[in-house]
Amino acid sequence: MEKTTAKVLVIDDEPSVCISCQKILREEGHVVEYVLSGIEGVRRAVAGNHDLVLLDLKMPDVSGLEALEQIRRERPELPVIIITGYATIQTSIEAVRKGAFDYIPKPFTPEELSLAVQKALEDRRLRSENEYLKQELTALRQGTPILGRSKAIEDIIRQILKVAPTDFTVTLYGESGTGKELLAQALHRHSRRADKPFVAVDLSALSPTLLESELFGHVRGAFTGATHGRPGYFSIAHGGTLFLDEVANINLELQGKLLRVLETRRLRPVGSEREQEIDVRVITATNRDLFQLVEEGKFREDLYYRFNVIPIIVPALRERSEDIPILAHHFLEQARQSTPTPVRGFSGEAMARLMAWHWPGNVRELRNIVERLVATADGDVIRLEHLPPEIRGAGGAPVAAESAPGDGDGGDGDDVPETAEELKRRKARLRQSVSDRLERRFVLRALERSGWNVTKAAQSVGMQRPNFHALMRKFGIRARDVDA
Known part of the structure; x- marks a missing residue:
C-alpha cells in the first residue's frame, strides 16, 4: 500500500x-x-x-x-x-x-x-479522487464529450474548436478503438451544422459492389433487386455532416467518383441521368497511412490531398495513460446506471495496473474491461485481484528467459508453478515478455533497414510515424541506439 x-x-x-x-x-x-x-x-x-x-x-x-x-x-x-x-x-x-x-x-x-x-x-484519498473525477466528468459533459486531461487530448480539443465552425474536410488518423467517431461527433456538435443530421458510415462494413449505391443512392431498376429508389448517405446527410470511417477501403474507381462529388458538390445516383446538388461537410477517418497507400498506387493522390486538408492524429491510449483514470471512472459510472452494483471506484493498485497495460484495443478495450469488472467484482472497490490476469501482471517483473517455454525451464523443478493461479500469472507474464521482446526487435530491425530514419522506418512497416515513435518510447529506443 x-x-x-x-x-x-x-x-x-x-x-x-x-x-x-x-x-x-x-x-x-x-x-x-x-x-x-x-x-x-x-x-x-x-x-x-x-x-x-x-x-x-x-x-x-x-x-x-x-x-x-x-x-x-x-x-x-x-x-x-x-x-x-x-x-x-x-x-x-x-x-x-x-x-x-x-x-x-x-x-x-x-x-x-x-x-x-x-x-x-x-x-479518504480514494473517495476524494472519485469525487473530483465525478465533478470533472460533469464539467466535460457540459462542454465536449471528449474525455481526458493529457496534453494530447487538450491539443485535439483546441483543434476541434478551431476548425469545427468551418466546412474544411478533416481526416482523423488513429488506431481502431481510439474514439475517432466521437471526435467526428464533436466536430459536428460545434459546427454551424449542429442542428442538421450527423451520418456515420463504416466503409469497411459495406459490400464493395454496393458501396457506390450506398453512398450516392440509386433509382428503381438500377440493378437487379433495385425494386425502388433509395437515397444514399450523402443525400441523407444533406445540410449536415457525413463521417466516412475507414476510407482506405475504397477502391480506385470509386475514389475517382468520390473526388468528383467532393469537388463539384453534385452527385448522380446509380442508374440516374440527373445530378443532384448536395450540401455536406465531410469528415473521414482511417487507421492506415494514406500517404503510404498513395506511394504504393493504392490511393489517389488528388483524393488524398482533398481529404487531408486538416489532418488530426488521434493518439493510442498507451500514449496518454494519464487519461486512463478519468476514462475508467466515466465507463464505471455509465455501467452503474444500467447494472445494479455496489462498485464505486478503483483501488490505487488496480488503477496503477490499468495505467501500465498497453491497451492494444485502445479506449474500446478499456470500456469493455470496466463493464466486465462492474458486473463481476465483489465489494464496493475494484481491486487488483479483480483484474484480468494479463492486466494484473502488467508492470510486473518480466520473465528473464529468452528461450521458449520448457527450454531450460523447470529442469530441476525449482521454477515450476505450484498452483493453477500461479500458473496463470506466470503464463501472462511470459506472453507479455515474449511480446515485448518481439516488438523491440521489430522496431530495431525497421530502423536498421532505414538507416535509423524514423519516418522511413515507420513507412516501411506500414505504420504512422507517431505510432511507430510510441513503440520507440515504450522500449527507450532513441535514433542513435544500435544495440539489439
Whole structure:
C-alpha cells in the first residue's frame, strides 16, 4: 500500500495514549496534535483542516459516540478511528454504524495503529479522487464529450474548436478503438451544422459492389433487386455532416467518383441521368497511412490531398495513460446506471495496473474491461485481484528467459508453478515478455533497414510515424541506439 502523510488529531483524556499515538505516527511522517478534552477535540476537528481523527470512546465530558456523531455531521468526509479500552462487539458495531472508519482496542501495537491509519487515509484519498473525477466528468459533459486531461487530448480539443465552425474536410488518423467517431461527433456538435443530421458510415462494413449505391443512392431498376429508389448517405446527410470511417477501403474507381462529388458538390445516383446538388461537410477517418497507400498506387493522390486538408492524429491510449483514470471512472459510472452494483471506484493498485497495460484495443478495450469488472467484482472497490490476469501482471517483473517455454525451464523443478493461479500469472507474464521482446526487435530491425530514419522506418512497416515513435518510447529506443 502506498504510504500517505497527513495531519492527524488525537482526542483522548489519557495523556500517555496521546503521546504514544503522536510518537508512533510522527515516525511515519505524519503531523500529529492531541487534546485531552472531548468537547475541545470536537471543536478542533470541525474547525480545523485535519485529515484524520483518532477518538477515544470513553471520556469524562462527552461520550465518544456522541463526539463521533458531531464530527460526522459537520465533516462527513473526515475519517474517524475509534480507540478504546472498552472493546466489545456491541460498541464496535455501534461506532461503525455511526460512521467510524475503524475500531482499535487498547492496548494496540505500533503496527496495528499505523496500518489502521494508512487504510483510513487511503480510503479518504480514494473517495476524494472519485469525487473530483465525478465533478470533472460533469464539467466535460457540459462542454465536449471528449474525455481526458493529457496534453494530447487538450491539443485535439483546441483543434476541434478551431476548425469545427468551418466546412474544411478533416481526416482523423488513429488506431481502431481510439474514439475517432466521437471526435467526428464533436466536430459536428460545434459546427454551424449542429442542428442538421450527423451520418456515420463504416466503409469497411459495406459490400464493395454496393458501396457506390450506398453512398450516392440509386433509382428503381438500377440493378437487379433495385425494386425502388433509395437515397444514399450523402443525400441523407444533406445540410449536415457525413463521417466516412475507414476510407482506405475504397477502391480506385470509386475514389475517382468520390473526388468528383467532393469537388463539384453534385452527385448522380446509380442508374440516374440527373445530378443532384448536395450540401455536406465531410469528415473521414482511417487507421492506415494514406500517404503510404498513395506511394504504393493504392490511393489517389488528388483524393488524398482533398481529404487531408486538416489532418488530426488521434493518439493510442498507451500514449496518454494519464487519461486512463478519468476514462475508467466515466465507463464505471455509465455501467452503474444500467447494472445494479455496489462498485464505486478503483483501488490505487488496480488503477496503477490499468495505467501500465498497453491497451492494444485502445479506449474500446478499456470500456469493455470496466463493464466486465462492474458486473463481476465483489465489494464496493475494484481491486487488483479483480483484474484480468494479463492486466494484473502488467508492470510486473518480466520473465528473464529468452528461450521458449520448457527450454531450460523447470529442469530441476525449482521454477515450476505450484498452483493453477500461479500458473496463470506466470503464463501472462511470459506472453507479455515474449511480446515485448518481439516488438523491440521489430522496431530495431525497421530502423536498421532505414538507416535509423524514423519516418522511413515507420513507412516501411506500414505504420504512422507517431505510432511507430510510441513503440520507440515504450522500449527507450532513441535514433542513435544500435544495440539489439
